[in-house]
Amino acid sequence: MALYAIGDLHLSFQSEVKAPMQRYGKIWKNHEEKLSGNCRRRIRPEDTLVLVGDHSWGKRLSDCEKDLEYIERLPGRKILLRGNHDMFWEAGKTEKLNARYRGRLNFLQNNFYSYKDYALVGTKGITFEGPFYLDRYGRIAGWDEQAAKQAEKLAAREMKRLRTSFEMAKSAGFTRFIMFLHYPPTNLLQERSCFTDIAEECGAEQVIYAHCHGEQRFHDSIRGTMRGVTYSLVSGDCLKWNPKRIL
Numbered sequence: 001m002a003l004y005a006i007g008d009l010h011l012s013f014q015s016e017v018k019a020p021m022q023r024y025g026k027i028w029k030n031h032e033e034k035l036s037g038n039c040r041r042r043i044r045p046e047d048t049l050v051l052v053g054d055h056s057w058g059k060r061l062s063d064c065e066k067d068l069e070y071i072e073r074l075p076g077r078k079i080l081l082r083g084n085h086d087m088f089w090e091a092g093k094t095e096k097l098n099a100r101y102r103g104r105l106n107f108l109q110n111n112f113y114s115y116k117d118y119a120l121v122g123t124k125g126i127t128f129e130g131p132f133y134l135d136r137y138g139r140i141a142g143w144d145e146q147a148a149k150q151a152e153k154l155a156a157r158e159m160k161r162l163r164t165s166f167e168m169a170k171s172a173g174f175t176r177f178i179m180f181l182h183y184p185p186t187n188l189l190q191e192r193s194c195f196t197d198i199a200e201e202c203g204a205e206q207v208i209y210a211h212c213h214g215e216q217r218f219h220d221s222i223r224g225t226m227r228g229v230t231y232s233l234v235s236g237d238c239l240k241w242n243p244k245r246i247l
C-alpha cells in the first residue's frame with residue numbers, strides 16, 4: 001500500500017487550454033498519456049493518489065466531466081484538492097461533489113481522509129505572487145502592498161478551512177498528518193507563513209504542494225526539510241508526469 005501525489009493536470013478534454021506554456025511546452029505534449037502510463041505502471045488498486053489541484057480548464061462541472069472521468073480511470077483511490085483554476089468546484093459545494101462522485105472520487109476540503117494511521121488534511125491555500133518590483137540589478141525592491149493585503153485576507157479564509165480539516169482529523173483520534181496545499185506554503189521572500197506555522201504546530205510530517213510551473217518557478221518556495229517538516233513540490237511538469245511517492 002502506498003501514497004502518491006501529483007498536481008496541475010490542467011486537463012482540457014472538453015475545454016480550451018489557456019496557458020501558452022501548456023500549448024507549446026515540450027513537457028506538456030501528450031501529458032495525459034504520459035501520466036496515465038506512469039500511473040498504470042506504478043500505482044496498484046489498493047494505493048492512494050492525491051491530485052493536488054488545477055485539474056481542469058473547464059469552467060462549469062459540465063465542461064469537466066471528461067476530465068474527471070480521465071482521473072477516475074487512473075488506478076487507486078483518488079483524492080482531489082481544489083486549485084485556483086478549478087472553477088467547477090465552488091467552495092461551498094464540496095459535499096455535493098462528494099455525493100455525486102461517491103465511490104469514484106474524493107474531494108478534500110473542510111474534511112480529511114485517512115491513510116493507514118495518517119490523516120490526509122488540506123486546503124487550496126494562497127500565496128502572494130506579486131506584482132514584485134525589481135531594482136536595476138533585478139533584485140526585489142518592493143511589491144504591491146494592496147495585492148499583498150488581499151492575499152493576507154484570503155489566507156485567513158484558507159487557514160479556517162485548514163484548521164477545520166486538522167480538527168476533524170484530531171477529533172477522530174489521528175495524531176499523524178500529511179498536509180496538502182495547492183499553492184506553495186510561502187511566497188518568494190518568506191521563510192515562514194501561517195501555513196508553515198500550522199504545519200509545525202499540528203505536527204504535520206510532510207507538506208505537499210503544487211501550482212508552480214516551469215523551471216524558473218520550481219524554487220519559489222520551500223523544498224526539503226525545514227523545522228521538522230518535509231516540503232515537496234509535486235506539480236506535474238516538475239515531476240515529468242511521474243507521481244511522487246509520499247509514503
Ligand SMILES: [Fe+2]
Pocket residue numbers: 008010054083085211212213
Ligand atoms: Fe496549475
Ligand SMILES: [Fe+2]
Pocket residue numbers: 054083084085182210211212
Ligand atoms: Fe495553480
